[in-house]
Amino acid sequence: MPSRNEQPPRPRIRSTTVLCVRRGDGVAMAGDGQVTMGDVVAKADAVKVRKLDGVGADGRGVLVGFAGAAADAFALLERFEEKLKQSPGNVKKAAVELAKLWRTDRMLRRLESLLAVADASATLLVSGTGDVIEPSEVVPGGQALAIGSGGNYATAAARALLRHTEMDAEAVCRDAMGIAGELCVYSNTNLTVQTL
Secondary structure, three states: OOOOOOOOOOOOEEEOEEEEEEEOOEEEEEEOOOEEEOOEEEEOOOOOEEEEOOOOOOOOOEEEEEEEOHHHHHHHHHHHHHHHHHOOOOHHHHHHHHHHHHHHOOOHHHOOEEEEEEOOOOEEEEEOOOOEEOOOOOEOOEEEEEEEOOHHHHHHHHHHHHHHOOOOHHHHHHHHHHHHHHHOOOOOOOOEEEEO
16 A cells, blocks of 8 residues: 555556558558556547648648557647647658657656657657657568557558558558457557548
8 A cells, every 4th residue: 555645556558559651652640549547448439640731741741640648649749740840841850859859858758658750751750768760661662660559560460561462551551450459459440540
């Protein structure tokens, strides 16, 4: 039993699979809808992927997906939008500036979330430890990046589909997320999909 000054342990929140797939000129990002608290599904239709219109390398927009605490992710999403406005059309610079701020700002350092961002030119993972990672190409013109509890399942499925099919980015994203939802108990197949 915690002492009077000690906070009781919070239930561990496990949620989310977000996958971004790039093939040729197509980019798709999908997020599952499940939010799990402990051993209970708290929500089955959460929206974890957003499209920011009118920004990005060619003005087609920027896709953003998040894994982790929702309030933390929304705070980071606001900061990312600010960085995009300061560096119009340069998602890489905006992501690096966000990662620097996230790592050095006293309040932001406590935020527990990961972001996946993509525009017409780049796909990136942004973390609070200062990481800005662009995935390797699986096939010429094909990339897959995933975050969250089912991220490894989704990445493996997407890589196999990119290597062995001619499916477009959205179809690969949907099928790979379906596979992840079947395997990961913290994910489901209730998808939100955004494309560029």
